[in-house]
Amino acid sequence: MPDKMYDKTGSELETTIINKSLDFARDRMKSLHASHGWDHVQRVIRNAEHIAATELQADAFIVRTAAILHDIARDEQDRAGGTLCHAELGSAEAEKFLLSEGLDPDRARHIARCILSHRYRKERKPESIEAMILYDADKLDxxxxxxxxxxxxxxxxxxxxxxxxxxxxxxxxxxxxxxxxxxxxxxxxxxxxxxxxxxxxxxxxxxxxxxxxxxxxxxxxxxxxxx
Amino acid sequence: MPDKMYDKTGSELETTIINKSLDFARDRMKSLHASHGWDHVQRVIRNAEHIAATELQADAFIVRTAAILHDIARDEQDRAGGTLCHAELGSAEAEKFLLSEGLDPDRARHIARCILSHRYRKERKPESIEAMILYDADKLDxxxxxxxxxxxxxxxxxxxxxxxxxxxxxxxxxxxxxxxxxxxxxxxxxxxxxxxxxxxxxxxxxxxxxxxxxxxxxxxxxxxxxx
Structure with missing residues (x-):
């Protein structure tokens, strides 16, 4: 049963990655002001999970992980006075982190694209349903x-x-x-x-x-x- | 017509004192954060004038001047971390200022008492109608x-x-x-x-x-x- 094996392995890996992403993101955001800090991310995660539950084709793991990591470069943008885009930097950093945790490259890239398009700048429109959910969850807040x-x-x-x-x-x-x-x-x-x-x-x-x-x-x- | 003379003199003096009080208070409050700054005072003045118009026995000059000067010691309280009461310090400072501008001692004292009781601490209940109006105007904001x-x-x-x-x-x-x-x-x-x-x-x-x-x-x- 290779499929089942894969599912089980995938699920365990997913749980590990989600927990590690939570630690990583919380740590990256600890010096932020409350208006854009970890409280905001927690609400976006909840909004995203709520919307994902209404979109049956959405991959819940992609949605959750993207929501957790979507603002990890916010501090850098604030300190750079807005000359740096937190979606661009955060997307690259998230992909690197996810690959280092053993996520397969396609899913790591998918999550990175959700993060890149959550700000919807420079014509970077959310394309996948998971990217659309993250965008909406962030905007709702x-x-x-x-x-x-x-x-x-x-x-x-x-x-x-x-x-x-x-x-x-x-x-x-x-x-x-x-x-x-x-x-x-x-x-x-x-x-x-x-x-x-x-x-x-x-x-x-x-x-x-x-x-x-x-x-x-x-x-x-x-x-x-x-x- | 000594009464009329007095009224006219009073009225001119009142206008001068109000304008000088505005300059004095605005200057004293310029370094304050917006939540307790000059914008707040402007709204309290307007609230106080609105309520005063419904309380026919109220002295409009007393109400207006007290409202203008009510928070002049706010900065000192903030910088003292709350160990100093802005109503106490502001009241004393306002009375001194008004006397130096030539206001008669009874009215200067009346205004000072409105300022002292606007915070309603230490059993300092607003007693006069003017003090009550200032208290309400401040609370509304x-x-x-x-x-x-x-x-x-x-x-x-x-x-x-x-x-x-x-x-x-x-x-x-x-x-x-x-x-x-x-x-x-x-x-x-x-x-x-x-x-x-x-x-x-x-x-x-x-x-x-x-x-x-x-x-x-x-x-x-x-x-x-x-x-």
Whole structure:
């Protein structure tokens, strides 16, 4: 029964790789601020597993491992002031790590591609269902009540303001003192729901989007003294 | 017409004092983080003026000046790690400033007392209607959509986490890495509405409270993967 043997070996190897990936990623991310740290990865893993359960053709091991490792190079990007892409570096580093742990090259490459496309920059569109799931799981954590909290947490981390309704948002820059969670919402967060790639991701994103819209509308009203 | 003369003189003096107080307070608060900085004071001034308009016996000048100056010693408290009370120091400093600007001692003392009791510590209950208005105006800025944003902004400023549903909140401390906006909500923010002192303050607080409750309930659900 070579197939069964392979399955069993694969499964044991998978468990080992997942546990080692968790240790590796947690360690790589320990110096990060909370808005983009290990807490975020834990939520993305859970979102990814939830969506994977609705996409029957998805490989649960690929999804889980990619989610665990997707932000391992985040610290390098932050320290490089954004001149380095954490998806590119993280993808290469993850592939090397997985090969060193004995994963077959095709699956290691598959996981690396999920990580490379999770940021969806430079036309790097998520192609496989596993890549789409990781992309959606990551995006979900940027909207809704969590997205609101993370946007303010990040603003606090970079010394930004609560809200600045007097400033023309298009003339302010991210990572600046004039950056605000409201700017992040206007420029980025409110467009997220239209970029989702899976059915379950879209459904969850719509709910979180609606909640977030209500929040920022109310914030603006409170700040303007209309409430 | 000595009364009219006095009124006119009073009014000119009041305008001068308000403008000088604005310059003085803005300058004293320029190095503060956004969660407790000048933006906060501007919102408190507006809240205070709004409530004052519903309390006909309130002295608008006292309310406005107290609101402008209420947090001038906030920076000292932060730098002293909380061992110094910004209400005590700010009150004394404001009285000295107002006397130096030619305000009569009774009114300077009245404003100083509003500032002293705005934090409501050490049994220092706001006694006058103006003190009650300042207290309510300040508290309103800690709840609702603004309160949510400020709690996360503050968490980001002190390097705290987004949410930690696994930790027993009663065993965590403020200003620590285990501090979270959720802890602040559970320990403090959700009790604010029951402490309001004016009718209009109570009405606004109830609305902001309800909104805030919905937010943190949803945050908890999202973090626990229930949504």
């Amino acid at each position: 940027s909207i809704g009540a969590i997205g609101i909290g993370r946007a303010f947490l990040f603003a606090g981390e970079v010394g930004a303001r609560l809200h600045n309704s007097e400033v023309d948002i298009s003339r302010t820059a991210s990572y600046s003192e004039e950056d605000t969670a409201y700017r992040e919402f206007m420029v980025k967060l409110r467009t997220v729901k239209d970029k989702m790639l899976t059915d379950e991701g879209r459904r969850l994103a719509q709910e979180r989007h609606d909640f977030m819209i209500d929040y920022f509308r109310r914030l603006d009203e409170e700040v303007k003294g209309e409430l | 800690s709840i609702g959509a603004i309160g949510i944003g400020r709690a996360f902004l503050f968490a980001g400023e002190v390097g705290a986490r987004l949410h930690n549903s696994e930790v027993d909140i009663s065993r965590t401390a403020s200003y620590s890495e285990e501090d979270t906006a959720y802890r602040e909500f559970m320990v403090k923010l959700r009790t604010v509405k029951d402490k309001m002192l004016t009718d209009e303050g109570r009405r606004l607080a109830q609305e902001r409270h309800d909104f805030m409750i919905d937010y943190f309930r949803r945050l908890d659900e999202e973090v626990k993967g229930e949504l």
